[in-house]
Ligand code: NI
């Protein structure tokens with residue numbers, strides 16, 4: 001399995017079975033992404049909420065590749081009306097797509113579809129996604145969110161993800177300290193910071209985040225990526241002795 005960061009909150013996960021999952025495909029208008037949108041050929045696209053920096057190029061990419069879109073009920077309906085195959089789900093539920101279990105989890109944020117000509121239309125509730133791969137490995141993309149107690153009680157204690165993607169940009173989401181505390185509560189093997197340095201308003205030094213995580217729980221690997229970079233987790237190999 002490998003994880004490619006496309007900048008901001010956009011990630012492409014390629015499983016051992018060669019299934020490509022694209023999360024929050026903000027590509028063509030993303031100042032931090034230098035990957036042409038035409039290059040992306042996902043089997044599925046997961047959208048955490050309706051904001052343009054997350055919905056991004058979902059429509060175009062899904063149309064061109066016949067990708068299945070997974071999102072909350074309101075965003076799914078918005079896409080279905082435009083002819084896209086979209087799986088509608090909601091917070092707390094799971095679906096299986098291409099043998100991958102996708103669980104939608106809470107995020108404390110807003111979710112209006114904010115880029116349509118008539119002004120914002122309601123986009124349901126913001127969410128995060130937990131992916132359970134066929135081999136049992138679990139990856140959790142937190143979406144845009146504040147720090148909240150169920151990150152520890154529910155996500156950390158019940159879902160137990162192996163890899164976490166967490167926002168640290170501040171202003172619209174958690175900042176570096178809150179992101180580090182969320183990481184400690186969720187207690188993954190590795191964490192990747194996201195949603196920072198895309199625009200001046202969310203400028204952050206990821207080393208500050210990394211230092212907070214090391215102080216709170218030095219056993220967690222902090223993986224600071226550059227946009228376009230691929231991470232191949234070795235944390236799983238270490239375990240198999
Ligand atoms: Ni947002």
Ligand code: MN
Pocket residue numbers: 051053054144172195
């Ligand atoms: Mn955002």
